Amino acid sequence: MTTRAVRLAQPLAREVLEEVAKLHGVCIRPVALKRLDIHTGKSEIIDVPCGATLDSKCGPCARRNRSLRMAQCREGWHLDHEPSITPDPATEDQRWLIEFRADLQARRDHATDEGEAADWDQAIAELDAEINRAGMRGNVVGRTTKRNRSTKRRQDAPDLPRRTMAGTTLGRTYEAGDGKSYRPSLFVTLTLPGYGKVRDGIPINPDAYDYRRAARDALHFSKLIDRFVQNLRRVAGYDVQYFATVEPQRRLAPHLHMAIRGTLPRAEMKQIAAATYHQVWWPPADEPLDQAPVWAQDGYLNPATGEYLPTWEQALDQLDEPQHVIRFGDQVDVKGVLAGTPDADQTIRYLSKYLTKSLGQTPDTQAQRDHAARFVEALRYEPCSPACPNWLRYGVQPKNARRGMTPGQCRFKAHKPEHLGYAGRRVLVSRKWSNKTLAEHKQDRRTWVLQALGQPDEPTDPHRYLWTPVSAGDANLPALGLRLLRSIRERQRWREHLRQLEQQDLSATSPPEVAA
Ligand SMILES: [Zn+2]
Numbered sequence: 001m002t003t004r005a006v007r008l009a010q011p012l013a014r015e016v017l018e019e020v021a022k023l024h025g026v027c028i029r030p031v032a033l034k035r036l037d038i039h040t041g042k043s044e045i046i047d048v049p050c051g052a053t054l055d056s057k058c059g060p061c062a063r064r065n066r067s068l069r070m071a072q073c074r075e076g077w078h079l080d081h082e083p084s085i086t087p088d089p090a091t092e093d094q095r096w097l098i099e100f101r102a103d104l105q106a107r108r109d110h111a112t113d114e115g116e117a118a119d120w121d122q123a124i125a126e127l128d129a130e131i132n133r134a135g136m137r138g139n140v141v142g143r144t145t146k147r148n149r150s151t152k153r154r155q156d157a158p159d160l161p162r163r164t165m166a167g168t169t170l171g172r173t174y175e176a177g178d179g180k181s182y183r184p185s186l187f188v189t190l191t192l193p194g195y196g197k198v199r200d201g202i203p204i205n206p207d208a209y210d211y212r213r214a215a216r217d218a219l220h221f222s223k224l225i226d227r228f229v230q231n232l233r234r235v236a237g238y239d240v241q242y243f244a245t246v247e248p249q250r251r252l253a254p255h256l257h258m259a260i261r262g263t264l265p266r267a268e269m270k271q272i273a274a275a276t277y278h279q280v281w282w283p284p285a286d287e288p289l290d291q292a293p294v295w296a297q298d299g300y301l302n303p304a305t306g307e308y309l310p311t312w313e314q315a316l317d318q319l320d321e322p323q324h325v326i327r328f329g330d331q332v333d334v335k336g337v338l339a340g341t342p343d344a345d346q347t348i349r350y351l352s353k354y355l356t357k358s359l360g361q362t363p364d365t366q367a368q369r370d371h372a373a374r375f376v377e378a379l380r381y382e383p384c385s386p387a388c389p390n391w392l393r394y395g396v397q398p399k400n401a402r403r404g405m406t407p408g409q410c411r412f413k414a415h416k417p418e419h420l421g422y423a424g425r426r427v428l429v430s431r432k433w434s435n436k437t438l439a440e441h442k443q444d445r446r447t448w449v450l451q452a453l454g455q456p457d458e459p460t461d462p463h464r465y466l467w468t469p470v471s472a473g474d475a476n477l478p479a480l481g482l483r484l485l486r487s488i489r490e491r492q493r494w495r496e497h498l499r500q501l502e503q504q505d506l507s508a509t510s511p512p513e514v515a516a
C-alpha cells in the first residue's frame with residue numbers, strides 16, 4: 001500500500017494528459033459540434049479546435065495561430081508582383097442580410113419620434129456588425145458623413161512632404177552592379193511616450209507616473225496607428241502595405257512592430273512618426289461629479305441640481321478642445337530588411353513573439369503586480385467609448401444611455417487587466433498584403449497534409465453538413481479526457497504516417513508552415 005505522502009507526490013493523470021495533448025499540438029479546449037450529414041442522414045459529434053483567441057488558455061491553438069500568422073507575414077513582405085484581389089461572389093445568406101438591412105432602413109426612415117428612431121439605429125448598428133461577421137467588408141452605406149464640426153476641430157494634415165500617388169503596392173527593386181536585384185523592406189517599431197521614469201518597466205516614483213495619460217494613450221492607440229498609415233502612404237506616394245503586431249512593453253504600454261513592404265529613408269520614417277498625432281474629440285473626463293447621477297424617466301440627472309445631464313450629442317456640441325491628443329514617443333526604430341535573408345526570417349519570428357500572450361502578461365514580481373494594479377485602477381474610471389457608463393461620473397450621459405448604468409463597472413474589454421486599455425486587434429494586416437486571407441493559409445496547410453498522406457482534398461459541398469452545438473451535459477458527448485486521448489492518438493497516427501513518407505523520400509515538398 002502506498003503512503004499518503006507518496007500518493008500526493010504523484011502527478012494527476014488528468015494533468016499529464018493535458019501536458020501530452022499540448023506536446024502533440026492537440027487543442028485542449030475543443031468545442032463539440034454535432035455534424036449531420038444530409039447526404040447520408042448520419043450524425044456524429046466532431047471536436048473542433050477552440051481556435052484560441054488571444055485571451056484563451058489553449059496553448060496549442062495559440063501557437064498554431066502564431067505560426068499561421070508568421071506564414072502570412074512572410075508571404076506578403078517582399079512581394080514582387082501586385083496581389084490580385086477579386087472578392088468572392090456573395091452568398092445567399094449575405095444577400096438576405098442586405099435585404100433585411102434595406103427593410104430596417106425603411107422603418108428607421110419612417111420612425112416618427114426620436115426614441116423610436118434611436119431604437120432602429122441601434123438595431124441597424126447591430127445588423128451592420130452582423131453583416132461584417134458574415135464576411136462582407138465595409139459599411140453598406142459607404143463612408144457615413146461625420147458630425148458637422150467647426151473647422152477648428154478638424155484634425156490638420158501634419159506638416160509632411162507629399163508625393164503623387166502611384167497605383168502600386170510594391171516597393172522598388174534595386175539593381176546592384178553585379179546584376180543581382182534587391183528588394184529592401186522596412187521593419188519599424190513605434191513606441192508611446194514616457195509617463196514618468198521607469199526602471200525595468202517599473203515606475204521609480206509611482207505617484208509621479210502619469211497613469212491617466214498612459215491609460216488614455218492605450219485606449220486610443222489603434223487610432224494613432226491608423227493616422228500613421230495614412231501619413232506613411234501620403235509621404236511614400238504608393239499604397240504601402242503592412243503587417244503589424246501590437247505588443248506589450250514591460251512598462252505595460254502597447255507598442256507596435258510593423259513590417260512594411262518597400263522602403264523609405266530612415267529620416268523620413270522618423271519625420272512621419274514625429275508628425276503623426278490623433279485628437280480625441282470627447283468631453284473632458286477629469287473632474288468627477290460630487291454625487292452619482294440618478295436615472296429619471298428617460299435620462300440621468302444630477303441630484304445636486306435636479307437637472308438632466310447633457311446627452312452625449314449635446315456634450316459633443318459644446319466642445320471646443322479635444323479631451324486628449326495622442327502621439328508616439330521619440331523612440332522610433334527603423335531597420336532595413338532584405339527579401340529572403342535569415343535576417344528577414346528572424347524579424348518575422350520576433351514580430352510574432354508575443355502573439356500567444358495577452359497584453360497584460362501575468363506579472364512575476366510584486367512590484368510588477370502593483371504597477372499593473374495601478375494601471376488597471378486608472379483605466380477603471382476612464383471612459384473607453386461613447387457608450388461607456390463612466391461618462392456618468394463626469395456629468396455626461398453616455399451614448400444610448402439606459403437605466404442601470406454604473407461608472408467603474410463597464411464590461412468592455414479595454415478595462416480588463418489582460419487588455420490594459422488596448423481593445424483593438426493584435427495583428428493588423430493591410431488588405432493588399434498578400435493574396436491570401438488567414439483562412440486560405442489554413443487551407444494551404446490542410447491541402448499539404450492531405451497530399452502528403454495521399455488523400456484527395458476534395459472541395460466539400462458547403463450545404464452537405466448541418467452543424468449544431470452540443471451542450472456540455474449531452475449524454476452522447478464523451479468525457480473531455482476521452483476526447484483528448486482520441487485526438488492525441490489521431491495526431492500520432494498521421495505524424496507517423498508523414499514520417500514514413502519522408503523516409504521513403506516520397507514527399508519532396510516541405511510543409512507551408514508546420515506548427516511546432
Ligand atoms: Zn484550442
Ligand SMILES: [Zn+2]
Nearest residue numbers: 384388410412
Ligand atoms: Zn468602458
